Amino acid sequence: MPDVNVSTLSALSEPNRLNIVELLRRGPLTVGEITEQLGLKQPQTSKHLKVLSDSGIVEVKAEANRRIYRLRPEPFQALDSWIRSFQRVMQERFDNLDDYLKELQDKEKP
Amino acid sequence: MPDVNVSTLSALSEPNRLNIVELLRRGPLTVGEITEQLGLKQPQTSKHLKVLSDSGIVEVKAEANRRIYRLRPEPFQALDSWIRSFQRVMQERFDNLDDYLKELQDKEKP
DNA sequence: GAGGAATATTCCTGTCAAGGAATATTAAAA
């Protein structure tokens, strides 16, 4: 079972950060561009980017005055492989509630 | 672009809830079983299950005195398809930072 | 080197969510 990083999930669970990620999907952007396109204020953008950066979702490249942010693929790969290994097991178990109910009864009346 | 539900992500971003989900992977469980296996207190378990239930990650079946919780596959499918559509676009853009830098320069010096 | 962009950081405040403890609810069992 691949380990899911809670920090990845919690970083993505904030709407503005999810928007940033959706935006960066199209390619790298500077803080200013993100700020403008999402209608945020610059400090908040920087803060959200820091959270995304700390959790490894995003990486920075300094270019003179500017910081260019872009997505890192690893966290998404990890998340994906978790979900898929997940679905594999779920598929087997799915629609087997009746089996479980029978087990439960057996526990009660041995 | 498939829409990711923030509520799915935020529900999964709490460690105890993620543990519950990992546990339910093996099959449906009652509140008591979850409580015991994770060493939680029963009220907290119920609260976490409510959050998971509200976000559609989990569903309940009442069986006499007990409530049997199990995973619903839909949120995971949605999450998976989002990530994969995501990775498709990222793949194209990946390693194209140089292109972007050139664009930036063009913007500055037209 | 002074002024001005672009970005990060700090401090403050309010909100919200999680845990603890107690209690309510429902169904089973005696």
Next chain:
DNA sequence: TTTTAATATTCCTTGACAGGAATATTCCTC
């Protein structure tokens, strides 16, 4: 029908986190 088991709900408190505003930092340009 009283008691007991399984679960949900409420109230309270505390801590984390997001936004606002101000300020610090870094680098460019003149």
